[in-house]
Amino acid sequence: MDETKDCVLIKHVAAVHINNVLTLNQRKIANILLKNAYAYLNKGPWHTISVRDLLNQLGWKESSKSTEMLKIDLKTLNTVQLEWNILNADKKHVWGVTTFLADAKIENGIIRYSYSLALQEMLYNPNIYTKLNLYVQRSFKTKYALILWEFIWCELSKNKNIDEISQDVSIDDLKKIFGIENKKSYETFKRINQKILGPALEEINTKSDIRIDIDLCRNGKKVDKIRFTIKKVKERKSEIFDDNMSILSRILGISHEQVQNDILVYGKDRVDSALSYTTKQIDDGKDIHNVGAFYKGAVKGNWTQKTTSNMVRQTQLDLKIEGIQGTNEFLAFMKILQNDLGDDVFVSWFVDFKLESFSDDILIFKTESSFKRDYILSHFEHQIKKAVLQCFGNKEFKVIS
Secondary structure (H helix, E strand, O other): OOHHHHOEEEEEHHHHOEOOOOOHHHHHHHHHHHHHHHHHOOOOOEEEEEHHHHHHHHOOOOOHHHHHHHHHHHHHHHHOOEEEOOOOOOOOOOOEEEOOOOEEEEEOOEEEEEOOHHHHHHHHOOOOEEEEEHHHHHHOOOHHHHHHHHHHHHHHHOOOOOOEEEEEEEHHHHHHHHOOOOOHHHOOHHHHHHHHHHHHHHHHHHHOOEEEEEEEEEEOOEEEEEEEEEEEOOOOOHHHOOHHHHHHHHHHOOOHHHHHHHHHHHOHHHHHHHHHHHHHHHHOOOOOOOHHHHHHHHHHHOOOOOOOHHHHHHHHHHHHHHOOOOOHHHHHHHHHHHHHHOHHHHHHHHOOOEEEEEOOOEEEEEOOOHHHHHHHHHHHHHHHHHHHHHHHOOOEEEEEO
16 A cells, blocks of 8 residues: 555645644644544544554654643644635635634543534535645644645645646735734845745755745845746655665665655654664574565664664554554544553454444444454453444444454
8 A cells, every 4th residue: 555645635725725823733733633534524523533643643752741742732723713715715715714623632542523514514525625745744844844835735736737837926925824924023035035935945845745946026126926936746856865775675675665755754864774774684584574564663663773672562563553444433442442452462353353334233343263253252342342332332243253
């Protein structure tokens, strides 16, 4: 499966054209939550995602501190008013003001959240939309780079079959895009370019899937608008993929595309280290049955020669858990089982568990063998009942093989 394609968010342009009172992390979180909920926006008010998954997509380590930071950002998304569609890009929807989240709560490691009905309807039926790759989003370190990148992709989305476009943006609109129109410290273009636009362009051009060049359009001596020339980048810049990495990836059978995507997410040094670590393990005679999976664990877990066997094992467990797929309700159900049983027991008995079918009366789960079915029912029936009640309501369930 191409993970980068699975990480594409379809986002209404009105949700891009907002006054930018949100921080970098808050905007990233908003995008991740919307991507997670998008397919289910018309199926009910509530959506779920595990704290671990959200932190992982943000590139944060799981800890009590990061969870507390996440709570603060969710509170902001629930309380701070956002002005939508500030550039009138969407001709069918008028200006509005709202909070991004109507409700949010965390229980048993699961975030449960909802949108207002009006916002939910608009987000699910975008008459004008852009597609944003959240792998690329993760690489940004500044708020203004993410804001400009989203805006530029909106312009590209209006020209779906064109890989290069030019777009004029007035300085007044540029200030609106960045949310600095009322800040006296950014009255001059020189100041905007020095502190915001220049650094944002550098970050986009070195880390993202587009390349932006600019020309300054002047009225006398004053810059009154900017012409952006935008090109789609089909592959990451070749200079970040050096000869050593190319050789190692070829020896290991890891595709260049996979390595380039990993560089985008984890950084060059970490990918280089993972390739070297995997190669050395093979050279030292370690019996590795699936080299691709081992490398994936190495880059995700940041394994080095000092990495303990327990750390390697934990990363491998995490990868198996992350491979679980299903509806939001099923993923929340599995997360509760994982929390109750612990990673080792959960991976041993439930990592292949699937929701085969469901109706108003009964849920039917499936596992890979009759032995596992009988063991699960004899040892974990109570935990399954508890998780079913929390995620699906008061329903009967059956396990088949």
